[in-house]
Amino acid sequence: MNHKETFYITTPIYYPSAKLHIGHAYCTTIADAYARFNRLRGKDVFFLTGSDEHGQKIQRIAEAQGMNPKEYVDQIVASFKALWERLNISYDDFIRTTDKHHEVLVQKIFQILYEKGDIYKSTYKGLYCTPCEAFWLERQTNDGKCPDCGRPVEEVEEESYFFRLSKYAEPLLNYYKEHPEFLQPAARLKEMESFIKSGLEDLCVSRTAVTWGISVPFDPKHSIYVWFDAVVNYISALGYLTNDDTLYKKYWPADLHLVGKEIMRFHTIIWPAMLLALDLPLPKTVFGHGWLVIEGEKMSKSKGNVVDPNLLIDEFGADAIRYFLLREITLGSDGNFSRDSLIRRINADLANDLGNLIHRTSSMYEKYFPEAIPELGAEEEPEKELAELAKKALAEFETLIDSYEPQNALESLWVLIRRANKYLDSTAPWTLAKNKDYPRLARVLYTVGEVLRIASVALTPILPTSAAKIRVQLGLSADCTWEEAKVWNGLPVGNRILKAEPLFPRIEEDEKEKGPVKPAKEVKSTKAEATKKPEATVVTEEQIEFDDFLKVHLKVATILTAERIKGSDKLLRLEADLGTEKRQIVAGIGKAYSPEELIGKQVAIVTNLKPRKIMGLESQAMIIAAGDGSTLAVFNPEKPVKAGSIIG
Ligand SMILES: [Zn+2]
Structure with missing residues (x-):
């Protein structure tokens, strides 16, 4: 028998100077989804996380609390492990830099x-x-x-x-x-x-x-030096240079070191240089993810906006948090974490699209075929279309996960889920039941069950608990393989479909918790005011012809370089790629963005404004943005497009 292909994935080892925040949960959740996806594909996976326990900072904090450093880190490490258990992190080993074999x-x-x-x-x-x-x-x-x-x-x-x-x-x-x-x-x-x-x-x-x-x-x-010490964890955990180096021989070099962008230097310069000096192979990929900003602001203790993942799990459950982190944030870029967007995702994607599909399907099975999936009528055109779409969604899902775009992989899967909801609407099983067309009714419900079965496989790495529940509802075992997802008509006829509590109840947000941003009060104003307002907008705003609009050339540019302009805290000098040409842009967005976070970002620009000189530099285009000062935001296409694409 052939050896299974191996997949060794690591998170950074986290520094136990304080409790973990949502940023750590973000990195570890991504790593976990990749570990689970590769297990699903039949690979022999080793997933490592841990804690980086030495150094002056720990020494000082422990002393300040009247503890010895080991006592101090022990209690924090216990909180790391408790969080990973709650988030369903399926690590194979947890390395501590105070472990004897590591030292x-x-x-x-x-x-x-x-x-x-x-x-x-x-x-x-x-x-x-x-x-x-x-x-x-x-x-x-x-x-x-x-x-x-x-x-x-x-x-x-x-x-x-x-x-x-x-x-x-x-x-x-x-x-x-x-x-x-x-x-x-x-x-x-x-x-x-x-x-x-x-x-x-x-x-x-x-x-x-x-x-x-x-x-x-x-x-x-x-x-x-603590960094020299820390990076060695990736091979000390495998027993390198010990009597039993089986794991090292099997798994090194790592397939993926997933790290935050702030520690790329240690993982792509220092660690590989150490490995070169030791004549050891280098990890295959080091991927640097971006930072989570909280409600548009950088997370920091002084701002008091550090998000505790434990509280989020209490309120929304681990699966919903995992889904949000993988779906909402473009892997590799900085992403915004906000309560509103979290609730929006849960309601739209999980409660509405996925939750409704399960609920409608299982309710109709309960009503029409409560005992078992009966003999099916023939597949017709709509079923064949759905089968094609399922095949496409799965192929895209796999490719996009492998190219580090989990957010787009999930979108591909949701195209299928939303399509299955529409299929139910258009085939109208309730009418088939009324007309007593049972073979056709059986086929229609079976087809939606089939989409749910396929989705349950693909969602296993993302929503481990919910995916298992869906499978139980379909009369399947929780264990599954990626190969099973590729089979169409794989749901066994004769299975009993169970009805269950909704997996993702809709979240009705209390107005008070939303804060003062909602315009609800304006709406309550008197009728006279309410009717006056829209008129006022029409009158005060100068109108233009469509041809005037066409005179403005709007395009998508990819930012190649960004640097601050000396003597200004607001102005940045950018070089932007327009596909066929490059432009220098001087933009007043320096209070809202650091140069680092702009590099690689796509923005909307006006390309045919007359060039202007700003602080001695020629600005050859204008970036479109909204807001001002530190709240200013540029416009970024919803998914990457070719540099130079016309907006219109
Ligand atoms: Zn520093």
Whole structure:
């Protein structure tokens, strides 16, 4: 028998300095869906998550609370595991950097690289961001602030060990070129390439001030830099360099390191350089996802908008949260998390489209064929169409998951689900029942049951609990394989279809909780005012001819580069791709967007305005946006389109 194809997927190991927030849940949910999808496809999956427990920050927090660091991290790690259980995260191992076998491997690797000459002793003088545990050069900081987190950096000077990272600049750039699948999405590849090209210095990999860490084996007053320690988890968990390295041999190199965009540097420069130095294969793909912004604002403790996933699970259930995170946010880009959009998704997609289809189907089975699915009439044209659509939806689902577009994969599946609802409307089973056309009625209900069966397979990685419930309603076992989804007419005749409680009840939002944004009060104004208002709009607004509208050329542009313009906190200089040409744009959107989050984004622009000079730079197009200051928003097509596409 052939060996099963393996699939090794990892999340970052999270830092137990505080409870996890929705951003951690986001990353881990995506990883879980990918792990489950690959298991469904019959692969031998190893899914790793864990905790990154050493470092100065943990040491300080624990001391402040009068605990030793291990006691402190133990309680936080317990909360990580409890959350993953509630979110249905199917990890195979949870690695802690305080695990003995991990600590031993970190020391071994340090020793090997020292003996090879890739680690050497020198003096470190420079800047350090303690919250990020990251070293910085003066020129990399923003006026003494950490470029990653914006907090002040500290000056440190001490005897240290260095890893010859500079030696790997060229090999890394070559590796990126030869392995285009290695660093994704493409916007991050450009960032990392320019980071390397701006000059890669050797990396300081030890600290003497930090006692909560793994000590340098041959010089124990030094402890090993936490990032050097942390990334080794991906192979220490597999038993690399131990008596039993079966897992290492089976699963390394990893198929996918899923990480947040802020730690791409550690995973696509430092970690691969360490692997190159060790002569080990590099992971196949490192994918950097974007950040969740909360109601349009960056999540931060000071703003008090940190979202606790536990509260969301209490209120909406794990499956609904998982669905939202995978469906609403474009993987790789930043995405907005808001209560309104969460409720909208649950109501529209889960309660309405999917929930209704299940409810209508099972109710009609209960009414017309309560015992079992009876003998079926022949398939007619509408069934054949639905069968074709199901085949297409599944093929798209698989391709889009593999190309890291779970949001579009789910949309493809929902096209099928919505179509099945329409099929029920148009075939009108209630009329068939009235006319006593039972073979046809049996065929129609069976066909919708079939769509539900197929959807239950595809949804297993996304909505594990609900998908299993749907299968039980259809008289199927909860276990399934991807191959089963590809079969049409796979629901066994004779199965009994059960009616059950709605899987996703509609959420009726209490007006009070929605906040003061709704215009309900205006509507309650007197009739006279209500009729006056629309007239006023018509009169005050100057009207134009259709031809006038056509004079404005609106196109979709993809932003290639973005940088702040010195001396302005509002203006950004952008380079935008229009397919056949590139334009320089000076845009006043710098209070609402950081340059990083714009790179790779598609925006709507006016291309035929006369060029204007702003702060000495020629602006060759205008970005369309709404709002002002930090609430300003650009317009982004609902799905990616070709750069230069005409809007109209
Ligand atoms: Zn920082």
